[in-house]
Amino acid sequence: MSPRWAPSKGTGGKGAGVEGGEGAGSGDGDRLVTARPLPGRRRLLARHPLARFLLRRTATAILLALGVTLVTFVLTNLVPGDPAAANLGQRAIGDPAIVAQFRHHYGLDKPLPVQYVTYLGNLLHGDLGESQQSHQSVLTDLSTAVPATLELAGAAIVVSLIVGVAFGVVAALHRDRLTDQLLRVISLLGVSVPTFWLALLAFYIFFYRLGWAPGSGRLDPGMTAPPHVTGLYTVDAALAGQWPVFWSAVGHLALPALVLTAYTVGLLTRFTRSAVLEVLNQDYVRAARAKGLPARTVLFQYVLRAALVPVITVAGLAFGALLSGTVLVESIFAWPGLGAYAYRSATTLDLPAVMGVGLVVGLVYLTVNLAVDVLYGVIDPRVRVQ
Amino acid sequence: MTDGDTVDVLRISGLTLDLGGARILGGVDLALQPGRIHGLAGESGSGKTMTGLATLGLLPPGARTGGRIELEGTDLLTLTPRQLAVLRGRSVSMVFQDPSTSLHPMLSIGHQLTDHLRHHLKLNRKAAKERAVDLLTQVRIPNPREALGRYPHQFSGGMRQRIAIAIALACEPKVLIADEPTTALDVTVQAGVLRLLRGLCDDLGLAVLLVTHDLGVMSAIADEVSVMRHGLVVETGPRGRVLTEPQHEYTRQLLDALPGRSTV
Numbered sequence: 001m002s003p004r005w006a007p008s009k010g011t012g013g014k015g016a017g018v019e020g021g022e023g024a025g026s027g028d029g030d031r032l033v034t035a036r037p038l039p040g041r042r043r044l045l046a047r048h049p050l051a052r053f054l055l056r057r058t059a060t061a062i063l064l065a066l067g068v069t070l071v072t073f074v075l076t077n078l079v080p081g082d083p084a085a086a087n088l089g090q091r092a093i094g095d096p097a098i099v100a101q102f103r104h105h106y107g108l109d110k111p112l113p114v115q116y117v118t119y120l121g122n123l124l125h126g127d128l129g130e131s132q133q134s135h136q137s138v139l140t141d142l143s144t145a146v147p148a149t150l151e152l153a154g155a156a157i158v159v160s161l162i163v164g165v166a167f168g169v170v171a172a173l174h175r176d177r178l179t180d181q182l183l184r185v186i187s188l189l190g191v192s193v194p195t196f197w198l199a200l201l202a203f204y205i206f207f208y209r210l211g212w213a214p215g216s217g218r219l220d221p222g223m224t225a226p227p228h229v230t231g232l233y234t235v236d237a238a239l240a241g242q243w244p245v246f247w248s249a250v251g252h253l254a255l256p257a258l259v260l261t262a263y264t265v266g267l268l269t270r271f272t273r274s275a276v277l278e279v280l281n282q283d284y285v286r287a288a289r290a291k292g293l294p295a296r297t298v299l300f301q302y303v304l305r306a307a308l309v310p311v312i313t314v315a316g317l318a319f320g321a322l323l324s325g326t327v328l329v330e331s332i333f334a335w336p337g338l339g340a341y342a343y344r345s346a347t348t349l350d351l352p353a354v355m356g357v358g359l360v361v362g363l364v365y366l367t368v369n370l371a372v373d374v375l376y377g378v379i380d381p382r383v384r385v386q
Numbered sequence: 387m388t389d390g391d392t393v394d395v396l397r398i399s400g401l402t403l404d405l406g407g408a409r410i411l412g413g414v415d416l417a418l419q420p421g422r423i424h425g426l427a428g429e430s431g432s433g434k435t436m437t438g439l440a441t442l443g444l445l446p447p448g449a450r451t452g453g454r455i456e457l458e459g460t461d462l463l464t465l466t467p468r469q470l471a472v473l474r475g476r477s478v479s480m481v482f483q484d485p486s487t488s489l490h491p492m493l494s495i496g497h498q499l500t501d502h503l504r505h506h507l508k509l510n511r512k513a514a515k516e517r518a519v520d521l522l523t524q525v526r527i528p529n530p531r532e533a534l535g536r537y538p539h540q541f542s543g544g545m546r547q548r549i550a551i552a553i554a555l556a557c558e559p560k561v562l563i564a565d566e567p568t569t570a571l572d573v574t575v576q577a578g579v580l581r582l583l584r585g586l587c588d589d590l591g592l593a594v595l596l597v598t599h600d601l602g603v604m605s606a607i608a609d610e611v612s613v614m615r616h617g618l619v620v621e622t623g624p625r626g627r628v629l630t631e632p633q634h635e636y637t638r639q640l641l642d643a644l645p646g647r648s649t650v
Contacts, residue, residue, distance in 0.1 A: 283487035290442050290482075291502040291553065292475030301501070305492050380492050381537040 053377045053384045061370045068362030069123065073116050076355050083108065083132065083349045106132065106352070119355070128359070129352030133344065138356035141341060146360060147231025148218060149330070149337035153322035154232075155257040160264035161315055167265065168272020168311075169304070175277060183269060190266025196328035199259045203332060206255055213255040216334035220248045256333040260326060264318045271314045275307035282306070309380060316372035323368070324361040395420050395593045396441070396478070396561045400453035403436055403617075405446065410436050412617040413453065418561060418593035423584065425608030425625070426597045427640065433617040434597045438563040441595075442480055443470040457561065476506045478561045479554040484570040485546035489538040489553075495522075496534030499553055506557045521552040525582060544575030548582060555586065562587075565597045580607050601644055605629050613637045 084102045085093055092098045103109045106129075107118060122129065128138035171183040206213040214220060218233055226236035226245050234253065237246035279285060280303060288302045327339035334340075338357060345353035377384040396418040403411035411433045418424050426434050439445050441455055443462065455462040457477060462470065482488035490498060499521065500514040509517065515534065522530030525548040527541075538546055547567060554562055564583065568576040584607045587594050598604055604611055605625065612622040613636065621634040632638045 283482055283484065284490040286444060287480070287482055287488040287550075287553075288490070289444055290475060290480040292471050292473070293502055293505060294471065297501065297505070301493070301497075302490055306490070381494075382491060382539050 050377055050384050054374060057370055057373045061366050064366055065363060068366065069120060069359060070116070072355050072358035072362060073119060076351055076358065077112055077115075079349070083351050106130075123359075128356040131345070131353045132350045133348050133353065138352050141353065142338075142356055142360060143231065145336060145338045145341040148335060149323060149326075149339065151218075151232040151234065151253060152257055152260065152326075152330075152335060152337060153319060155253055156260035156264060156322055157315065157319045159257065159261050160268055160318070163261070164265045164268025165272050165311065167269040169276055169299070169307075171269065171273040172276035172280065173299075180273075184273075187266040187269035187273075190262045190264075191270070192266075193262060195259065195263055195326070196332065198262055199256070199329045199332040202255055202259050214248065214251045216252075216332075218249060218252050218335065219245065220252075223248055256329050256335055259329055260322060264315075264322070267314060267318055268311065272307065272311050275310045276303060279303050279306045305379060309376065312372055312375050312379075316368045320365045320368045323364045393420075394418065394456075395458060396595075397456045398437070398441070398454070399456070401437065401440060401455060402452035403433070403440060403445070404450045405436075406448060410449075410617055411440070414614070414617070414619055416595070416612060416619065416622075418595055420560065420591040420593050421587060422609040423587050423594040423596050423607055425604040425611045426595060426614060427599065427601055427604055427611060428614035429599060429640075432614040434599075434614055435565055437614075438480065438565050438595060438597050441561075441563060442474055442478055443467070444474075444480075472506075475502045475554075475559070476557040477559050478563065479557070479559040481547070481550050481554045481562065481564040481567045483566040485543060485550045486538070486570070488550055489546060491538055494535055494537055495541075495549055499534070499549070499556060502553075503556045517556065518552075521556055522549070524555070524586070525549070525552045527552070542575075543571050544578060547571060547575075547579050551579070551582065551586070555590070555592075558590070559592070561593045561595070563595045563597070566599070567596070568603055569598070569600065576603070577606075583607065601629070601640060613640065 083106070084099050088098065088102060092102075100109070107115055110118070119129075126139060128142070130136070131138050131141055134141055167183050167187065171180045171187075174180045203213075207215060219225065223245055226233060226240045226242050226249075229236045229239055233249035234246060237243070237249055285298060285302055288298045293302075324338065326337075327343050329335070330337045330339040331343065338360065341353070342357040344350070345357060394417040396416075398414055398416040401411055401414040402409070414433070414437055416424065416426070416437070426437065428434050436445070440449075440451060441462065443465070445451070451463055453463070457473065462473070462478075465473070489495075496515065496518060499518040500509075500511075503509050503514045503517055504511070507514075518534055519530045522533055527533050527545060527548060533541075533549075538549070541549065547570075551564075551567070567583065568579050571579060580603060583594060583596070586592055596604070596608060608625050610623065611625050611628040612619050613628070613634065614620065615636050621628060621632065621637045623633075628637060629641065632641060
């Protein structure tokens with residue numbers, strides 16, 4: 001399938017450039033002419049180093065996205081298992097005509113490369129195929145599942161960043177003292193406690209025993225979802241001014257989000273602590289103190305800025321992991337998110353849905369990494385200015 | 387070292403320092419006068435750098451000090467951290483060994499040149515910027531206005547050290563402690579930085595404590611020279627006398643170790 005796919009990529013700048021280079025081999029003059037405008041353009045772009053940096057990273061991200069579609073497609077089709085057998089009933093499987101019709105309906109009777117090209121073509125129109133289970137378009141399914149997970153993961157990462165970075169900084173500033181020891185134990189617990197166990201425990205204590213938290217799902221039973229704007233119930237409800245719905249959504253969000261927070265807080269505390277400790281040893285921190293700057297200024301402007309670089313990397317990865325669906329937490333809290341959807345699709349061999357999930361997860365990581373790269377560029381001038 | 391008309395701006399007497407149960411300094415006496423460079427020589431671990439750091443109150447946690455460090459009569463060792471922070475960078479400032487690590491790599495030159503200016507002297511953004519341009523001109527950085535928006539990695543080692551000196555001089559301190567300011571630099575740019583220090587010392591009436599293990603650097607610009615060994619000052623005096631007629635055996639050894647001086 002790659003030969004089919006390669007030429008379309010070859011028409012882009014890279015392939016054409018290589019061909020041009022070979023063609024110009026007969027006369028060096030041609031090469032010079034094509035080479036001359038380049039330095040000029042480079043110089044012009046270099047005047048906006050951040051813009052140039054962004055452009056480069058975005059171009060890479062687009063290529064990677066194409067790669068993601070290919071990998072998702074290949075992996076999904078490598079799975080041993082017959083979607084027809086998984087989706088059709090016991091009796092229908094015995095009937096070759098029905099099986100053939102099923103295969104024809106979903107395009108499974110065509111060769112794989114053709115299926116891939118069709119898939120890519122459809123993708124460009126926003127068509128991710130039809131779920132064999134829900135009989136809805138995968139896009140429709142995802143458009144409810146992704147915001148649900150986004151809300152959960154977003155809440156978890158925001159809380160984790162605030163708490164984790166604060167814990168890490170405090171631990172580093174109190175190195176080897178009681179506060180530090182305590183925070184290190186907490187972060188160790190956070191990273192090592194199995195999330196599903198914590199989820200069950202939290203559900204049992206706060207819902208079943210104490211009744212503080214509302215039950216599963218995203219809203220109280222009988223409540224209708226707020227008008228769809230972002231798909232995040234808290235935001236949509238606030239936008240629509242439906243405050244009872246808002247508080248219900250927040251209440252439902254709190255427990256699963258806090259459960260997810262445990263791991264990321266532990267992770268971020270550890271990374272922040274070691275990053276801050278390393279920066280505190282740097283000459284420029286001592287130099288900043290020698291300038292007589294207040295401790296607060298030294299911490300926020302000199303120490304944290306440098307320490308944040310590794311923290312952002314880890315936070316990005318953690319956010320990606322949260323976004324790509326936390327199957328166990330979502331199923332325990334009956335949260336209709338990406339993880340639950342992925343689990344359902346995978347167990348029923350619902351290939352279009354599985355590919356849809358794979359694509360979303362891939363794009364999520366790409367986007368998060370792109371965001372992390374851009375943040376690097378904003379924080380560290382050495383990244384953008386060469 | 388108070389000869390007649392000059393007054394000691396900084397006088398260190400009987401300075402002791404214990405760190406982790408070990409005695410680092412065993413009673414150091416030094417005196418700095420305005421407009422004069424006092425060279426502090428000695429091998430690694432002799433306590434030169436610690437003497438400098440003690441003056442700024444930048445010793446590592448757990449360090450215990452004794453003796454006196456008087457800045458115009460005020461004993462710095464008795465000050466609270468808050469009182470010390472007021473003097474630090476304003477009355478006493480420091481230039482570190484390696485400008486590639488002592489400047490923050492992610493903050494612009496302008497930022498690092500003006501933040502303490504604005505803090506100590508309460509200058510507004512505009513006034514601080516003007517002062518920064520003057521300072522960069524003073525240390526001979528080309529295109530000072532443009533340099534403010536640039537970052538340390540865009541300058542050469544020698545330029546970076548000039549910028550570090552400009553930062554140290556921003557609040558017009560009385561005392562500058564320069565800890566091996568040329569050691570990390572190429573030999574070709576060392577002379578330029580030393581000439582700059584000498585010039586600033588003469589023009590601004592700055593008292594400079596030049597910490598170095600390099601007697602060559604010392605002989606080039608110092609007025610007085612003190613030699614340290616094992617946390618003690620073993621010899622002190624005018625440059626000419628110490629370097630030509632060393633009284634102490636250790637000074638003689640140091641001089642003999644200089645290349646091309648072995649016949650002395």
